[in-house]
Amino acid sequence: MLFRRLALIAAVAVLAPAAANAQDFGVAESAETINTGNFKLSVNPMFVFPDEADSEIGVGLRFGYGFTPRFDMEAKAAFYDGLYFFGGDFEYWLVKNKAWDVSGSAGLHFARGDFVADSTGIDLTLIASRKVARRLDFYGALDVAIEAVNDAQGEDFTTVHLVPGIEYGISDDLDFIAEAGFSLNDNGSHYVSVGLSYYIR
Numbered sequence: 001m002l003f004r005r006l007a008l009i010a011a012v013a014v015l016a017p018a019a020a021n022a023q024d025f026g027v028a029e030s031a032e033t034i035n036t037g038n039f040k041l042s043v044n045p046m047f048v049f050p051d052e053a054d055s056e057i058g059v060g061l062r063f064g065y066g067f068t069p070r071f072d073m074e075a076k077a078a079f080y081d082g083l084y085f086f087g088g089d090f091e092y093w094l095v096k097n098k099a100w101d102v103s104g105s106a107g108l109h110f111a112r113g114d115f116v117a118d119s120t121g122i123d124l125t126l127i128a129s130r131k132v133a134r135r136l137d138f139y140g141a142l143d144v145a146i147e148a149v150n151d152a153q154g155e156d157f158t159t160v161h162l163v164p165g166i167e168y169g170i171s172d173d174l175d176f177i178a179e180a181g182f183s184l185n186d187n188g189s190h191y192v193s194v195g196l197s198y199y200i201r
Contacts, residue, residue, distance in 0.1 A: 024076075024078050024109055024111070024121070024123075024145060025076045025085065025087075025109070025123075026046055026181060026191065027139075027143055027163045028042060028062070028165075028197075029042075029139075029177065029197070030101070030137045030139040031095075031101040031102055031127040031129040032093065032103070033066060033071060033091050033092070033093045034065060035199070036066045038199050038200060038201050039063070039064065039200040040062065040066075040072075040198070040200075041063055041197070041200070042060075042061065042063075042064075042177075043059065043195055044059070044193045044194065045057065045059050045193065045195065046058040046059065046078065048080075048190075048191040049189055058079055058081075058083075059078065059079055060077070060078040060193070060195070061076065061077045061078070061079075062074050062075070062197075069093075070092055071091070073091075074088055074090075074107075075088045076109065082114040083112070083113035084111075084112055085112075086110055087107055088107055088108065088109075089123055089125075090106065090107065091105035092104055101130070102127065103127050104124075104125070104127070105123070105127070106123065106124055107122075108120070108121070108122060109145075111147070117150060117151035117154040118149075118151070120147070120148050121147040124143075124145075124146075125142070125143045127139055127140070135168055136168050136169075137168075138164070139179075140164050141161075141164075142160070143160070143163050144158065144161075146158045159185065160183070160188065161181040162182045162184055164179065165177060165178060165180070166179075172199075173198060173200075173201065174196060174199075177193075177194065177196070177197060178192075178194045179192070181193070
């Protein structure tokens with residue numbers, strides 16, 4: 001009986017931080033919002049590194065629509081082994097057609113999993129991007145997720161990532177995106193992501 005209790009305590013101790021180590025959707029976009037009246041479909045595999053000797057693979061999905069020349073909204077989902085996220089955000093293009101474009105986004109997501117406490121998070125992202133070639137943009141983002149754990153025994157936490165990336169226009173309707181996320185605190189994990197965004201005009 002004592003062994004079972006110790007095993008249960010050890011399992012909880014090992015599994016409880018899993019939500020904190022997971023990355024949700026990534027940034028996967030420059031500061032430019034979706035053109036008015038256009039739809040966007042995106043897929044971006046995520047390679048997350050909870051520690052130096054381990055890695056996790058997931059995939060992020062997005063579906064967005066441009067409402068105005070400066071405003072869009074996206075629904076998002078991300079799937080990992082035993083853990084998934086779903087939610088959405090809105091993005092506003094704050095500084096447009098300057099040397100650096102700047103946008104800000106805010107959203108909400110829900111995390112659910114087989115072995116972790118459910119949580120609800122607020123997403124806040126600031127993105128700056130610059131065109132470095134005709135079809136190539138460089139972007140940098142500060143990505144913050146404020147997580148409230150839906151469990152009396154769980155602790156709320158915040159993840160902060162610095163995210164440099166590139167967005168390359170393969171064609172007028174298809175973009176390639178690659179980025180690396182560097183966790184700025186102990187609650188997050190570093191990650192690398194690549195993906196494609198397809199626009200329906």
